[in-house]
Amino acid sequence: MxxxxxxxxxxxxxxxxxxxxxxxxxxxxxxxxxxxxxxxxxxxNYSQQNQITQSWDLFKERILNNQPPKDFFTMFDESTAIITSLIRHNIVVDDSIMPDGSLGIH
Structure with a gap:
């Protein structure tokens, strides 16, 4: 409302x-x-800034854990521009909307 x-x-x-x-x-x-x-x-007692900081932390963690074999791509690599745009516009990104391997199945 x-x-x-x-x-x-x-x-x-x-x-x-x-x-x-x-x-x-x-x-x-x-x-x-x-x-x-x-x-x-x-x-x-909600802080939107804390939520955005947590979004960046999760994003950085995914970057560090994303190591595809040479000449392969991952859905995460393909969606990083979208994710960074969401976070920059103060949209909270958490595990429920962070893309993972299941996205590639579709």
Whole structure:
């Protein structure tokens, strides 16, 4: 759901609902001050930068472990440009989307 819609719903419950709660108002003010995404990340103790760092670490580990025989290619070699582009654009890359040997079967 887009942040603007979430903020509109939160605003309604903080200010206009028949029964408003001080907790809703407090949370609305914090989210409005920090921005909804930052507020949620802070409340969950989530750091996107840590996730991106872990993506680079996994990528480097795969590079070090990828040693195909001479004159052969691997799917990992063929997809490195895609993977680096994803990470550079702050898309988290983990084991669930890192290409491996099974990709070549298809």
């Amino acid at each position: 887009p942040e603007q819609i979430v903020m509109a719903i939160t605003d309604y419950y903080a200010h206009f609902a028949q029964t408003t709660k001080s907790e809703a108002l407090t949370n609305y003010r914090k989210a409005a001050k920090l921005g909804l995404r930052t507020y949620i990340y802070e409340r969950l």
